[in-house]
Amino acid sequence: MNMIAISLQSGSSGNCIYIEAGGVRLLIDAGITGVQAQDRLAAHGRDIRTVDAVIISHDHGDHIRHAGVYQRKFGIPIYVTPATLAAAAARCNLGKLTDVRAFRACDKIRFGDVLVYAIPTPHDGVDGSVFVVEAGKKRIGVLTDLGHVFKDLTRIVASLDAVFLESNYDPDMLAAGPYPSYLKQRIRGPHGHISNLEAAELLRRASDEKRLQWACLSHLSEENNHPDVALKTHREVTSGNVTLYVADRYQSTKIFTVL
Numbered sequence: 001m002n003m004i005a006i007s008l009q010s011g012s013s014g015n016c017i018y019i020e021a022g023g024v025r026l027l028i029d030a031g032i033t034g035v036q037a038q039d040r041l042a043a044h045g046r047d048i049r050t051v052d053a054v055i056i057s058h059d060h061g062d063h064i065r066h067a068g069v070y071q072r073k074f075g076i077p078i079y080v081t082p083a084t085l086a087a088a089a090a091r092c093n094l095g096k097l098t099d100v101r102a103f104r105a106c107d108k109i110r111f112g113d114v115l116v117y118a119i120p121t122p123h124d125g126v127d128g129s130v131f132v133v134e135a136g137k138k139r140i141g142v143l144t145d146l147g148h149v150f151k152d153l154t155r156i157v158a159s160l161d162a163v164f165l166e167s168n169y170d171p172d173m174l175a176a177g178p179y180p181s182y183l184k185q186r187i188r189g190p191h192g193h194i195s196n197l198e199a200a201e202l203l204r205r206a207s208d209e210k211r212l213q214w215a216c217l218s219h220l221s222e223e224n225n226h227p228d229v230a231l232k233t234h235r236e237v238t239s240g241n242v243t244l245y246v247a248d249r250y251q252s253t254k255i256f257t258v259l
């Protein structure tokens with residue numbers, strides 16, 4: 001079964017990733033507006049009204065802010081953990097939600113022949129998870145807002161055919177950058193984000209299995225990273241063993257395939 005994936009946007013200004021396999025269409029996160037998601041999918045020949053589910057990773061606004069619109073305007077069920085929903089509803093105005101389907105951050109969720117594994121993370125959301133989407137023998141990971149390189153993460157990445165992997169910051173740019181020190185501490189701390197180097201070393205270890213077809217570097221910081229800087233680190237560390245792309249902070253990528 002072939003899988004396709006598109007990052008409609010990735011980063012602190014909004015996250016939304018589309019995955020399609022076996023007639024199942026999923027969105028991971030709802031951090032861009034309904035119109036943006038609709039238009040960017042339409043540009044790739046996809047109708048957002050045919051999406052089967054939007055699955056929310058955690059309660060931060062850049063992942064859940066617009067979920068209510070996806071539901072009301074396009075009729076898409078929202079899959080979210082109860083704690084994530086409660087935390088997000090207390091902070092952003094999600095509006096009235098009539099089709100919420102709860103999961104726990106260690107569940108597997110079935111959509112036809114497609115399975116979505118939720119994997120809990122140490123990121124500082126209240127009940128965050130990342131996802132592996134599996135269709136037949138193919139597996140794509142959507143792994144951002146990781147906190148740190150937690151136990152099992154290398155094994156998980158090595159089990160994938162393709163991955164959207166957080167590569168949030170360049171340590172030197174973060175250190176020299178404009179953020180106040182408490183924010184710098186949060187980002188590089190155990191519940192923040194992972195750096196280009198951490199992500200690259202993770203890919204290098206995982207690529208020993210020779211399964212990964214590509215990695216799309218995701219959730220890059222605007223102030224503390226740059227696509228060229230991230231790619232340079234990754235190329236040095238992975239020695240060209242993984243095909244690399246970068247998810248854009250403001251627009252969609254091309255359609256990626258997993259064969």
Ligand SMILES: [Zn+2]
Pocket residue numbers: 011012015060062063145219
């Ligand atoms: Zn985020």
Ligand SMILES: [Zn+2]
Pocket residue numbers: 058060123125145
């Ligand atoms: Zn987050």
